[in-house]
Amino acid sequence: MSIHPTLLKIFNVLSLMAVTSTAAIFGRDVFKAYSHPHLLQVDIWGYGAPILVTLLVVGFPIAQWFDSAHDVIVEAVSWHFAVSNLVVSFWIFCWYQGWMVLSEVAIVLNFILVWRVYTKMRVFTATNLLTYASIHVAFSVYSSVAWIDIFQNFFAAFTDETSSNPFIVALALGSLLTLTGLGWYQAELSRDPDSWSAATIIFSIYAIVYYQSEQEDPARSIIVLGLIALGFLFNSFARRGIRNIEIIRGRDDIISNDERRGLLG
Incomplete structure (x- = not known):
């Protein structure tokens, strides 16, 4: 899809703000849905990787404005990151509403989007540490966490606490x-x-x-x-x-x- 680079970068920032706002608004009530056996407990294994992804992806809106990251943003990341953020917002809302099966559909779609970014960006070489950490490493780790999201959400969608x-x-x-x-x-x-x-x-x-x-x-x-x-x-x-x-x-x-x-x- 051909999108003006400046508009694309602005859309990336706005979509990241949207998913952050959704998590802030519905996050506390979403914890009530954790009675489902989502299989990742409250420990370093359950939250370490997502926290790392969050820290890396937060640097993405900054790194994307550097000229050195222009090609990888426009040609590799393209619209996938923005759409992924909107899908994650919908996924959080599904947990809030208790629509667990629909949440599994959303998280699979998010995995496809993130995996698409990861496979396309590997042909681009990072020229500085910020681009490497906030784009290449961020999406590499994000793609692995997306596998885990599919797995744990599958159990939350199709099992209950008494199973x-x-x-x-x-x-x-x-x-x-x-x-x-x-x-x-x-x-x-x-x-x-x-x-x-x-x-x-x-x-x-x-x-x-x-x-x-x-x-x-x-x-x-x-x-x-x-x-x-x-x-x-x-x-x-x-x-x-x-x-x-x-x-x-x-x-x-x-x-x-x-x-x-x-x-x-």
């Missing part, structure tokens, strides 16, 4: 297999696979085990399932590594054959 039967384990199975599939796809087809895919899956497994620590059997099942999921992900990275080694060896063979070839062919 203590094997159905939760079935939901965990479906969620982790989905994460495994996404991680495998990303590792196999992306030109630049990242370690945060595996880290996010580990984070999600930890959250489930922590939440269900008093239920021995489900926790044991989740651990086994998590090892299987990580095995699939490791396999995809290993296959990519082997393929890269084969490519390098193929190039060496071509060079060796050229060196052995006679001057007259």
